[in-house]
Amino acid sequence: MSGHRRRFDEVLDWFSPRRRYAPLDATAWLRNVNPSGDGYGTSDEEVLGFDDDLPHGAASTTVPISDFTVQSKCKYSDFSTIDWPLELARDRQRRKNFRAQKVSGCLPWLKFFFDSGSAWFCVFAVGIWTGVTSAVVDIGEGWMSDLKFGLCQRNFWLNREHCCWAIPSHNCTDWQTWPQIFGADHSMVGHFAVDFGFYVTFAVSMAVFAAVLVVFIAPYAAGSGIAEIKCILSGFVIRRYLGVRTYAVKMFGIILSSASGLSLGKEGPAVHLASCIGNITSRWFPKYANNEAKKREILSASTAAALSVAFGAPIGGVMFSLEEASYYFTFKTLWRSFFCALIAGLAVRGVNPWGNSLPTLYHVEHTIRWVVPELIPFVVIGILAGLLGSAFIKLNMALCAWRKSSSISKHPIAEVAFITFVTTILAYSNPFTKMSSSLLIRQMFNNCGKDSTPEFCYGYPLESGNVFYYILGALVLKFIFTTVTAGIKVPAGLFVPNIAVGALLGRLVALSTQWLVNNVISVDSYKGYCKMGENCVTPGLYAIVGAAAVLSGVMRMTVTLVIIMFELTGSIEFVVPTMIGIMFAKWVGDATHPVGIYEAQIDLCGYPFLDNRDDETVEASVGDLLAVKPNRELIVLEQAAISVGRLVTLLRDTSFCVFPVVTSQEEMIVVGFIDRVHLERQLAAQVVPDQNATVVFGSNAISAGPGCLHWEKLVDMAPICVNVHMKIEIVVEMFRKLGLRQVLVTNNGHLLGVITKKDLLKFVRHN
Structure with a gap:
């Protein structure tokens, strides 16, 4: 007080x-x-x-x-x-008083230099800190996620990928599954019991521990945080939402919750983490510590750094801050956001949490070019993605409203334990939902070729394999998991789960299109586009378009998503198909539900937010x-x-x-x-x-x-x-x-x- x-x-x-x-x-x-x-x-x-x-x-x-x-x-x-006119008037008065002072001697010049460059010093520190935080989260999440399946005997702190870095996975003896460690791999029943038992036990334990941290230490660390960050950037004040305690619980909580196997992502909470870093760092600079309007310039730059490190997409991060997060985005804020995203990207690449030399997070190499007739399935993907996005928003908002008014809100930890238990049991039965969301997205984005894993490619999917039905089942389960999980008392983002849903949707459309080309459409009508005996569809491209389209249907972003997907995959050839899918998803989404998920969350919580994109009549x-x-x-x-x-x-x-x-x-x-x-x-x-x-x-x-x-x-x-x-x-x-x-x-x-x-x-x- x-x-x-x-x-x-x-x-x-x-x-x-x-x-x-x-x-x-x-x-x-x-x-x-x-x-x-x-x-x-x-x-x-x-x-x-x-x-x-x-x-x-x-x-x-x-x-x-x-x-x-x-x-x-x-x-x-x-x-x-906050009172924006007053805060800006205060800053003008501060600068006027500063210029009126006589500058003589070394110390006044140092003060003048520090004040003039404090914006760049501040965003530089935010970028470094955000990059290191993201690397810690990535490394911790990767290790704990693989802990559900086994352990690296030689170096227990390594995840499966780094444990078998120089050895093919099928010949790697350093990585031991839990049935192998406990000698139960010789019996099918014993193998299943040990493998399933450790998978469920670790998943539920991680999720419950994350919920305990949130409920008892920092309640504001729950959820994604982007809706609240939008309100804060518009001038709303929520004490302790961007504090040190929230930052610590959010960082450790997102490692635990994302590693548990719940259908959530760490990219949304990265925005909250970066905003916490921006708020904490601004306290070191009086120019921003004493002015709420100026502080929000640092927070805008912080949100750009968040997407830069989360997806390896610095330009996409700047566009996210401009298109989605920020309320007032001046030209100097643009430059500082760009610089902050650059520094954060360099910091995370310096740590290299992925342990590889790939230039992007989900790097793909597709040699087949898309052709004009494929515009039709791209439009279909956009329409389906828009419908899925609107359905997700309506169902999730209805569930969150019921959750607030029911007695289940009094037992958040039990709710997390129950949802995690059901999720792991259902996910264990499907190879696509059993794996982590990041691995699933990487597999969906990859094209089928001679080095591809057979179960992830089609060949003749509807005739000889069950991959189509596995993907369809994974799509339904992933959609339900994401709808139910969003809103529970753990740190949880929506980017990666919806990217996974979209990638599965795009892959399904690709399989269906290939089947139509092979069995229904006459070869003569497709001459010039496809040679006999070759696959005429690039399934990885369809997955990329589906991922971007579903994100657009859920969040109603456009330009930002195109740039993020391009930076994620490094495929400039697929920009136009991605734009088509995004536009149709947004049109259909706007027609079936007027606002995106973050605006719906703001309305549900009743935050005083005047959206500058709305046109009230x-x-x-x-x-x-x-x-x-x-x-x-x-x-x-x-x-x-x-x-x-x-x-x-x-x-x-x-x-x-x-x-x-x-x-x-x-x-x-x-x-x-x-x-x-x-x-x-x-x-x-x-x-x-x-x-x-x-x-x-x-x-x-x-x-x-x-x-x-x-x-x-x-x-x-x-x-x-x-x-x-x-x-x-x-x-x-x-x-x-x-x-x-x-x-x-x-x-x-x-x-x-x-x-x-x-x-x-x-x-x-x-x-």
Whole structure:
């Protein structure tokens, strides 16, 4: 608790009528908000219905732009929204004061150099730290994932790939499976019992341990975190969401959960990890530690570094930050994001967690070029991917809503254990779901040739083998696993599972297309495209298109996915087919479900997020919004005089974040408004034992007497006001473009009410 808040608590205690009988918990009213929520200056979560797991409490703070507030630092309370105009004004004032100082001597020049280059120093440190973190996660996940199957006898810290690095896998004796270690490989029943037992035991244990870390140490480490990061980058404040504890639990938790075999990925949590790193690193630089708007520039660069190290796609990471994550993305943020992604990519390549010399994560070498008739199956893949994406969003949101309202939310660890147990049992029966998602994607992306594993290639799939049905079963299981897993209390991403689902879908379409070419379509109609006796379809290409299309159907990204898939595979030849699949998936997805998965999660949690890509067409005015607000008294402060006791009562009994200042209760002519935090600070700094002492918020203090307190410096004399007849669409754009937290509603200069960001969001969503 800050010093001014403790001092203000003493003021509340002094004026409390219960002081002689029992100690007053002066912070109780600060921790609890009015549950009815009238939308007038109350905390953001009150109206928008936050998740019950999130802590309720501190009233939001809106800091007016005045000489006093520009010079002072404001610490925003939990679940509030930053004041973008104020933060930018603070930064301009800081730079103005810095330039006004006389630079002479070595130390001032060093300070000037450090301040000027702090952005580059900060993103450089973020890039290095993010790259090392990603390498640790990759190495740990690879080793623990293979631990379910066996152990390297020579060097137990090596996974299977590195244990048999220079030896063909079928001749490698250093890697021992659990049946071999326990001497049960001679009996079929014994082999199955030991292999299955260790597989399930390790999987459930890893997942449960990850859930224990999340539930008891850092609840914010659960899930992907991208939806919350989007809100934070738009100006929302969630305390402890980007802290050291969350970072540590997220890092170890994602190693455990991804290695357990659950249908989740570590690429989404990488964004949360990088944002934690950006937030922690920014504390070392006063330029960003003391300014929330500038800090979000570092967070935008951090999200770019996350995708750079997660997929080995630095340009895709920058595009992800621009297209999906960031709310305000300036030109200098673009350069810093590019630099941060570059440094992170170099760092992770220096560590080389994959232990190979391949330039990309899923490097493919396809020699067969795609032909024009294949545009039809590419379109089919896009349509199916769009339908799958919308189905996933609807089912997962319905499941998450049920999970929140049911008793299962009280037993998150048991839920994780049960889902992991069922997942491992069902996944064990299918060779495609038994392997890790990364290995599955790599196999699906590979083309069939003389060196390919037979069970992953078709040959004549529908006539002589069961690979088609295995892939179909794996697709159904993977889709169900991903739908159920997203939302449980472990670190979990959505990128890799949906890439795997899309790769399986594309492979199925490739098998079907090849069968049609061989058995249905006449050879004459395909002359010039395909020679007799040769396979006319490149299944790896179809898997790549399917992976990108399903991601587009789920997340509704376009350009970013094309670049990521190109950087993932290194195949520039397949950019056009990928673009076709992505566009059709997005069109179908938008037609069947209006928003992507992250926007749906934001709506479900009720975060105050105004999507700058939406085009609201609400036919209403500001007066219509005021008419539907709860009929409660408008609390204002008169500029002439008000007693200290009255101020203390208002602050104790209300949770409003701002108080409009008017000439009088009768005239209601707007003078400005005062932030509640500045009132608390001023009361804490000037303790007056007499609660009848008078406070003046204007220059006219004739009626106040000679002993009054002049606090007019706290008043923002230039508030943003809108007319009661203004269209809601214009107000929405004002909140988006200016980063506002509230506006005053007037008519001919007379105050009628206050509209906050959550008031506007509630009205737009309901209309």
